[in-house]
Amino acid sequence: MPSLGADMEHGKVVEWLVKPGDYVHRGDLVAEVDTEKTVMEIESFEEGVVAEYLVDLGETVPVGTPIARVTGTPADVPVEVAAPDGGAVERAVAAEPAVESEPTVSAGPAVAAEPAVAAEPVAAVAVGHADAPVEHPAVAPPIRHLAHRLGIEVDGLHGTGRHGAVTRADVEAAAERLHRAAESVAPTVAARPAAATGAGRVRSSPRARRLAVELGVDLATVEGTGPGGAVTEADLHRNAASRPVPAAEAAPAPHAEPEPTHVGEAGPGRHPRSSGAAETSETGAAPDGSSAAQRVASLRRAIGSLMSRSKREIPHYYLSTTIDLGAALDWMRGANAGRPLAERLVPAALLLAASARAARDVPEMNGFFVDGEFRQSEAVHLGVAVALRGGGLVAPAIHDADRLEPDEVMAALRDLVARARAGRLRRAEMADPTITVTNLGELGVESVFGVIYAPQVALVGFGRVVERPWAENGLLGVRPVVTTTLSADHRVSDGLRGGRFLARVDELLQRPEEL
Amino acid sequence: MNDTDARVAVFAALHEIAPDVEPDDLDPGARLRQDLELDSLDFLRLLEVLAGSTGVSTPEDDYRDLTTVQSLIDYFAARG
Numbered sequence: 001m002p003s004l005g006a007d008m009e010h011g012k013v014v015e016w017l018v019k020p021g022d023y024v025h026r027g028d029l030v031a032e033v034d035t036e037k038t039v040m041e042i043e044s045f046e047e048g049v050v051a052e053y054l055v056d057l058g059e060t061v062p063v064g065t066p067i068a069r070v071t072g073t074p075a076d077v078p079v080e081v082a083a084p085d086g087g088a089v090e091r092a093v094a095a096e097p098a099v100e101s102e103p104t105v106s107a108g109p110a111v112a113a114e115p116a117v118a119a120e121p122v123a124a125v126a127v128g129h130a131d132a133p134v135e136h137p138a139v140a141p142p143i144r145h146l147a148h149r150l151g152i153e154v155d156g157l158h159g160t161g162r163h164g165a166v167t168r169a170d171v172e173a174a175a176e177r178l179h180r181a182a183e184s185v186a187p188t189v190a191a192r193p194a195a196a197t198g199a200g201r202v203r204s205s206p207r208a209r210r211l212a213v214e215l216g217v218d219l220a221t222v223e224g225t226g227p228g229g230a231v232t233e234a235d236l237h238r239n240a241a242s243r244p245v246p247a248a249e250a251a252p253a254p255h256a257e258p259e260p261t262h263v264g265e266a267g268p269g270r271h272p273r274s275s276g277a278a279e280t281s282e283t284g285a286a287p288d289g290s291s292a293a294q295r296v297a298s299l300r301r302a303i304g305s306l307m308s309r310s311k312r313e314i315p316h317y318y319l320s321t322t323i324d325l326g327a328a329l330d331w332m333r334g335a336n337a338g339r340p341l342a343e344r345l346v347p348a349a350l351l352l353a354a355s356a357r358a359a360r361d362v363p364e365m366n367g368f369f370v371d372g373e374f375r376q377s378e379a380v381h382l383g384v385a386v387a388l389r390g391g392g393l394v395a396p397a398i399h400d401a402d403r404l405e406p407d408e409v410m411a412a413l414r415d416l417v418a419r420a421r422a423g424r425l426r427r428a429e430m431a432d433p434t435i436t437v438t439n440l441g442e443l444g445v446e447s448v449f450g451v452i453y454a455p456q457v458a459l460v461g462f463g464r465v466v467e468r469p470w471a472e473n474g475l476l477g478v479r480p481v482v483t484t485t486l487s488a489d490h491r492v493s494d495g496l497r498g499g500r501f502l503a504r505v506d507e508l509l510q511r512p513e514e515l
Numbered sequence: 516m517n518d519t520d521a522r523v524a525v526f527a528a529l530h531e532i533a534p535d536v537e538p539d540d541l542d543p544g545a546r547l548r549q550d551l552e553l554d555s556l557d558f559l560r561l562l563e564v565l566a567g568s569t570g571v572s573t574p575e576d577d578y579r580d581l582t583t584v585q586s587l588i589d590y591f592a593a594r595g
Contacts, residue, residue, distance in 0.1 A: 336575045341563045344575065346555040389535055389552070417556050442554040 383433025516595030
């Protein structure tokens with residue numbers, strides 16, 4: 001169960017998009033997951049064959065829980081070993097036990113975390129394969145296609161057809177065996193996903209190790225959800241919280257757990273691993289999403305948890321400026337004239353395009369604050385706060401927004417908003433934003449000073465476009481203007497750079513034709 | 516297009532854009548932004564849906580007059 005946002009703690013598979021036996025490539029969509037906010041499609045982090053599901057439909061599980069098992073390559077599974085017909089083994093099957101070499105779909109909440117260790121045995125298998133004397137039986141293309149679909153390597157099969165040709169029945173029998181073999185090893189894997197990180201060494205930061213001592217937690221017993229399976233502070237808190245406690249202690253609010261235990265570390269950077277799962281635990285409170293009211297309530301809780309952390313950890317500073325949109329809106333009207341409705345722009349597209357370019361030009365606004373330091377992002381993935389009808393909001397990303405022209409931003413925005421409201425966002429869209437824009441002005445307010453989405457370091461707010469008297473070069477006129485605000489992280493930048501950012505947005509909007 | 520047809524088309528389009536808006540208890544005086552909470556993207560989609568059902572493509576210059584449900588009904592009744 002990957003993390004689909006810094007505030008996500010649980011997820012629930014509501015629909016499988018693949019089935020056991022399917023061959024998936026890295027990035028293929030495999031399931032729809034219901035978070036507390038919305039339903040999102042998640043992709044596989046691995047290439048291989050789906051061996052089995054590890055969670056049931058509708059079962060709510062914590063972030064980091066393996067939800068399905070993918071065998072690294074078909075060769076990983078000792079199909080031939082399990083072959084009932086004796087002499088079917090035509091090549092050496094890799095010696096690695098399948099258990100070691102099977103990464104799970106979900107490597108944990110660290111979005112980019114590839115289970116690097118797990119990848120090695122796969123490579124070893126490939127080498128072994130190349131060295132082995134392989135006999136290639138005749139295989140008709142349709143059969144080969146079927147085998148690929150089922151994740152069976154035909155070169156390893158004993159053909160029972162004419163001249164040893166592999167038949168449809170051979171492939172199907174092999175798939176059946178693969179499936180059975182998969183079932184027999186699965187529980188071991190599922191029980192200890194952390195084992196994939198290998199031999200006794202537990203990855204963790206010094207801070208996490210200190211915290212482990214403080215909490216009396218054995219690191220080796222904690223499932224790591226950080227990069228490369230590293231145990232993070234959030235993991236420790238989760239582990240500590242999940243241990244049995246007397247009923248009297250278990251009753252109070254979610255926040256009762258870890259906070260007081262490390263008062264000594266108070267101050268910025270206290271929870272540097274804020275990119276991991278949130279530290280609050282709402283064990284047992286996970287919604288089943290059966291009603292809209294419940295969804296709104298759980299969304300409200302998730303937003304509350306994220307925003308509380310942001311306000312607690314991020315020393316916000318706020319800037320505001322008023323931008324003349326006369327040039328931008330004139331340009332937009334010209335661009336829209338004669339266009340069909342479906343291709344017209346709205347002002348938001350220009351505001352977003354300008355914000356994305358400004359974030360590229362003033363990079364202190366674009367990136368993440370993790371592990372006590374700012375990590376600037378090369379790419380600008382512009383989060384867009386989207387209000388959901390019925391309550392709450394999500395802020396998925398328009399990827400590489402700084403490189404998109406207004407028309408492309410517009411198309412991306414329409415697509416994103418439609419999917420956000422339909423609950424069809426993708427994991428990367430929720431996890432990737434490097435800076436977020438809120439355009440609350442659409443619904444009436446003149447200015448909005450937002451709360452930064454940790455671990456991002458800046459949030460841009462646009463108010464309503466209003467007509468105002470505007471003096472320029474000694475002349476008074478009426479112009480459409482918009483109040484533009486910036487909330488930024490003082491650990492990363494100060495007012496001078498923040499001011500530069502807003503000035504840059506202004507400059508860009510005065511030359512909309514160059515956007 | 517008569518008033519009734521326009522009303523039906525507008526209500527259907529609104530329900531499509533904002534499924535929580537029930538045609539039965541929709542007040543024609545409701546304001547699109549403030550009361551129905553349609554943002555600019557919703558508004559654009561609304562006009563698209565209406566263009567599909569009525570054949571009327573609304574130029575951008577007319578946007579500013581279309582602020583209430585009733586103004587939409589009148590607009591499409593006059594042009595559809």
